[in-house]
Amino acid sequence: MTAMVTLEGVAKRYAARGTATAVSALDGIDLTVEAGEIYGIIGRSGAGKSTLVRCINLLERPTQGRVTVAGVDMMALDRAGLIAGRRRMGMVFQHFNLLSSRSVFDNVALPLELAGVGRAERRRRVAPLLDMVGLADKADRYPSELSGGQKQRVGIARALSNSPELLLCDEITSALDPETTQQILSLIVDLKQRLGLTVVAITHEMGVIREICDRVAVMEAGRIIEQGPVYDVFTDPKHATTRSFVSSEVDLAIPSGLKRRFDAGAALPAGAGRNAVVRIVFKGDAAFEPAIARLATDRGISVNILHGRIEYIQGRPFGLMLVEVPGGEARGATVVDFINGLGLDARITDHVPVV
Numbered sequence: 001m002t003a004m005v006t007l008e009g010v011a012k013r014y015a016a017r018g019t020a021t022a023v024s025a026l027d028g029i030d031l032t033v034e035a036g037e038i039y040g041i042i043g044r045s046g047a048g049k050s051t052l053v054r055c056i057n058l059l060e061r062p063t064q065g066r067v068t069v070a071g072v073d074m075m076a077l078d079r080a081g082l083i084a085g086r087r088r089m090g091m092v093f094q095h096f097n098l099l100s101s102r103s104v105f106d107n108v109a110l111p112l113e114l115a116g117v118g119r120a121e122r123r124r125r126v127a128p129l130l131d132m133v134g135l136a137d138k139a140d141r142y143p144s145e146l147s148g149g150q151k152q153r154v155g156i157a158r159a160l161s162n163s164p165e166l167l168l169c170d171e172i173t174s175a176l177d178p179e180t181t182q183q184i185l186s187l188i189v190d191l192k193q194r195l196g197l198t199v200v201a202i203t204h205e206m207g208v209i210r211e212i213c214d215r216v217a218v219m220e221a222g223r224i225i226e227q228g229p230v231y232d233v234f235t236d237p238k239h240a241t242t243r244s245f246v247s248s249e250v251d252l253a254i255p256s257g258l259k260r261r262f263d264a265g266a267a268l269p270a271g272a273g274r275n276a277v278v279r280i281v282f283k284g285d286a287a288f289e290p291a292i293a294r295l296a297t298d299r300g301i302s303v304n305i306l307h308g309r310i311e312y313i314q315g316r317p318f319g320l321m322l323v324e325v326p327g328g329e330a331r332g333a334t335v336v337d338f339i340n341g342l343g344l345d346a347r348i349t350d351h352v353p354v355v
């Protein structure tokens with residue numbers, strides 16, 4: 001693996017201006033993005049995501065630290081070097097940032113024009129880009145004639161016009177509906193594979209991370225609070241903020257009827273009048289273990305499945321199941337021991353009255 005982007009000890013402080021006090025937007029950021037991966041950065045509004053991504057292409061200059069892109073020390077570059085260095089990176093924005101007075105073709109050709117590429121060469125290079133993003137028939141249209149998804153396709157084609165190695169995506173699906181979001185995310189994955197791109201994508205939506213990213217960093221108050229492979233972060237989040245981000249993607253939403261049974265179980269004294277509810281996590285290779293069937297054949301215990309969910313993250317299953325163990329509360333521990341012995345993760349989370 002070779003590193004495409006390395007941030008070491010990066011800090012960014014915006015100075016006080018007028019009545020606004022100084023802001024520490026980034027603080028001690030260490031991050032490595034490997035060549036060929038899609039790296040996601042997630043955080044709530046104000047966490048510092050945009051500042052971080054803009055420190056990669058030096059649209060913002062870090063107050064402290066080191067930024068290396070494709071082996072080049074970005075902060076050591078002079079003006080000309082920085083312009084050349086930025087051409088190796090494309091950037092796509094949430095609100096597209098298209099020029100309304102220019103046609104689709106001319107928007108995509110703009111970075112080439114700015115780089116001094118001649119008209120014939122521009123024509124030769126823009127046509128395949130429009131084809132790649134599915135807009136070959138829209139070259140002469142204007143942004144006002146396009147849907148949000150089409151505008152973003154123009155933004156993507158424009159970002160790719162200088163054949164960059166690195167694509168920086170700043171909330172590129174936040175202004176789009178769910179279906180268009182899916183299409184744009186699929187396009188990014190497709191382009192990454194076809195062109196061998198490295199992608200850094202910032203977002204506040206965990207669904208985007210889950211859909212396309214290989215690794216993720218979670219940001220809060222200018223710091224990275226957790227980072228790792230997407231499967232690991234989703235299935236075993238360490239930080240409370242990360243847990244709240246992933247919960248809607250993987251956690252169980254307990255239906256109200258079931259919640260009432262849990263409340264009734266909790267109100268009963270421990271003993272034979274109530275049954276244990278066991279939460280089983282199916283994860284990694286152990287996800288394929290036929291645990292419930294083996295519980296029945298090996299231990300003669302048939303459980304009632306109360307609720308469950310299986311998600312696929314990066315093509316790997318992650319499942320949660322709630323089962324009621326009949327025969328009184330004491331049998332819950334037997335089930336937990338047996339299932340944990342199979343390499344899964346089981347624990348008693350609730351109780352329900354025996355009916």
Ligand SMILES: Nc1ncnc2c1ncn2[C@@H]1O[C@H](COP(=O)(O)OP(=O)(O)OP(=O)(O)O)[C@@H](O)[C@H]1O
Pocket residue numbers: 014015023024025043044045046047048049050051052204
């Ligand atoms: N140019 C600027 N001048 C002063 N403060 C800024 C500037 N840009 C960002 N900030 C501040 O830096 C902090 C981080 O902002 P940033 O835009 O990087 O966060 P973000 O995670 O991208 O949020 P959002 O998703 O809302 O864009 C915020 O407190 C913000 O107000």
